[in-house]
Amino acid sequence: MESLVNRTKFRLLLILVFGTLSLIGLFIYSLTVGSYNIGWYDAISAFFSAVSNGGETTTTEERIVYLVRFPRFLAAVGVGIGLAIAGVIMQAVVRNPLVDPYITGVSSGASFGAVSFMMLGFMSGTMAVYALPISAFIGAVAAFFITIGVSEASGGRPITFVLSGVIVGFAFSSLTNILVVENPDQLKGVLFWMFGSLTAPDLTQCAILLFVVAIIGAIVLLYARELNVILLGEEQGSQLGVNVRKVKLLMMVLSSIVTAVCVAFTGVIAFLGLIVPHMARMLVGGDHRLLLPASIIIGANFLLATDILCRFIGDLPIGAIVSLIGAPFFGYLLIRRGKEYSN
Numbered sequence: 001m002e003s004l005v006n007r008t009k010f011r012l013l014l015i016l017v018f019g020t021l022s023l024i025g026l027f028i029y030s031l032t033v034g035s036y037n038i039g040w041y042d043a044i045s046a047f048f049s050a051v052s053n054g055g056e057t058t059t060t061e062e063r064i065v066y067l068v069r070f071p072r073f074l075a076a077v078g079v080g081i082g083l084a085i086a087g088v089i090m091q092a093v094v095r096n097p098l099v100d101p102y103i104t105g106v107s108s109g110a111s112f113g114a115v116s117f118m119m120l121g122f123m124s125g126t127m128a129v130y131a132l133p134i135s136a137f138i139g140a141v142a143a144f145f146i147t148i149g150v151s152e153a154s155g156g157r158p159i160t161f162v163l164s165g166v167i168v169g170f171a172f173s174s175l176t177n178i179l180v181v182e183n184p185d186q187l188k189g190v191l192f193w194m195f196g197s198l199t200a201p202d203l204t205q206c207a208i209l210l211f212v213v214a215i216i217g218a219i220v221l222l223y224a225r226e227l228n229v230i231l232l233g234e235e236q237g238s239q240l241g242v243n244v245r246k247v248k249l250l251m252m253v254l255s256s257i258v259t260a261v262c263v264a265f266t267g268v269i270a271f272l273g274l275i276v277p278h279m280a281r282m283l284v285g286g287d288h289r290l291l292l293p294a295s296i297i298i299g300a301n302f303l304l305a306t307d308i309l310c311r312f313i314g315d316l317p318i319g320a321i322v323s324l325i326g327a328p329f330f331g332y333l334l335i336r337r338g339k340e341y342s343n
Contacts, residue, residue: 008284008285008287008290009290011283011284012284012290012293012294015280015283015284015293015294015297015298016293016294016297019297019298019300019301020297022301023077023297023300023301023304026301026304026305026308027073027304028040028043028044029308030069030072030073030076030304030307030308031043031044031046031047031065031069031070031073033069033308033311033312034064034068034069034311035315036060036064038061038064038065042061043061043065043069046059046061046062046064046065046066047062047065047066047070049062050062050065050066051066055203067202067203068199070203071201071202071203071205071206072198072199072201072307073304074201074203074206074209074210075198075201075206075209075265075266076198076300076303076304076307077210077300077303077304078206078209078210078213078262079198079209079262079265079266079269079272079303080272080276080299080300080301080302080303080304081213081217081296081299081300082209082212082213082216082217082258082259082261082262082299083101083258083259083262083269083272083273083276083299083303084272084273084276084277084280084295084296084298084299084300085213085216085217085220085255085258085292085295085296085299086100086101086255086256086258086259086262086273087100087101087272087273087274087276087277087295088220088227088277088280088288088291088292088295089101089220089227089251089252089254089255090103090104090252090255090273091277092227092230092231092251092288093158093161093230093248093251093252093255094158094161094162095158095230095231096158097274097277097278097281097333098274098330098333098334099162099274100270100271100272100273100274101255101256101258101259101273102165102169102259102268102270102273103161103162103165103166103169104143104144104147104161104165104168104252104255104256104259105143105144105146105147105164105165105166105167105168105169105172106140106141106143106144106256106259106260106263107140107169107259107263107268107270108143108168108169108170108171108172108173108176109139109140109141109142109143109144109146109168109169109172109260110136110137110139110140110143110260110263110264110268111136111139111172111173111176111194111263111268112139112143112172112173112175112176112179113135113136113137113138113139113140113142114132114133114135114136114139114264114267115176115179115180115190115194116135116139116179117131117132117135117136118132118190119179119180119182119183119190130205132200132264133205133264133265134264136260136263136264137260137261137264139172140256140259140260140263140264141256141257141260143168143169143172144253144256144260146168147161147164147165147168148161148164148252150164150167150168151164151165156245161252176194194267194268194319195267195268195317195319195320196266196267196268196269196270196317196318196319196320196322197266197267197317197318197319198266198307198318199315200265200266200267201265201266205265206265208261208265209261209262209265212257212258212261213258213261213262216254216257216258217258217292217296219254220251220254220292221292221293223247223250223251224287224288224289224292225288225289226242226247227247227251227288228286228287228288228289229242229244229247230242230244230247230248230251231286259273266318267317267319268319269303269318269319269322270319270322270323270326271322271323271325271326271327271329271330272299272302272303272322272326274326274329274330274333275302275322275325275326275329276295276298276299276302277291277295278329278333279298279302280294280295280298303318303322306318306321306322306325309321
């Protein structure tokens with residue numbers, strides 16, 4: 001048993017080391033990929049030149065590398081980590097690895113908030129750049145609290161939480177569709193946002209995103225033991241001195257906040273919160289003290305690599321590509337593992 005634990009810890013160490021080296025390599029490569037060709041040496045030089053000048057850019061290469069491609073890298077890392085953490089949390093709370101962060105209805109709520117802003121133009125001027133993510137965040141939080149309310153009114157069990165999220169998600173999706181039909185001239189921009197994109201956030205928005213993800217990630221890591229206990233059930237959790245119901249509620253709130261922030265800045269990127277935790281679970285097992293760090297590094301690498309792929313094939317919305325990868329992966333999980341989690 002002890003040798004198995006040691007092997008698992010060694011695997012985590014390898015994931016962290018090689019994952020960090022991979023992130024560095026992907027970062028350098030991401031600065032060179034795009035419609036404007038820049039060699040890796042010129043890209044690195046332009047990046048460090050802009051950094052040494054306090055963010056002031058003087059050449060075309062510096063502007064592209066520092067103001068366009070660097071924020072895109074930060075957004076990929078932040079959202080990859082955020083959705084991976086949210087996925088681990090939701091799979092632990094619901095006790096089923098076949099769910100992802102969007103079961104709370106936050107993606108549909110965020111879509112409705114963002115589309116409402118785009119269609120109705122609630123704000124304009126200098127604050128307009130922040131109005132879209134703010135509107136999306138408000139919609140996501142509203143959807144989450146409605147989901148919680150419906151779930152608690154129907155018993156507060158994991159299955160009622162999932163069903164409540166589905167109901168709320170359909171309701172907000174219907175409202176979004178009505179807005180889109182009534183404003184067809186805005187359809188292209190709406191669809192691009194609803195399928196996810198890493199091109200929108202600037203450096204300030206990326207800083208906000210990374211700050212929220214870092215804070216919530218640190219809190220969740222501190223609760224890794226409690227997440228392990230949740231899997232045992234409320235009765236056994238109580239015997240071990242853990243208020244399972246209270247921890248579940250806290251984890252659901254944290255998961256929904258980080259998901260809402262990610263969706264608010266980059267749109268809907270589905271399936272990442274399903275795929276990444278399961279990949280990490282296959283490598284390091286179900287102990288959340290190991291699963292969370294592994295999911296963090298895998299999530300960052302996965303989304304960054306997918307973003308680079310998107311640029312090669314025409315800068316398509318990244319959410320669409322992740323979903324294209326995630327759909328067959330979900331089918332595989334459902335066939336191979338679904339019966340184990342039917343209760």
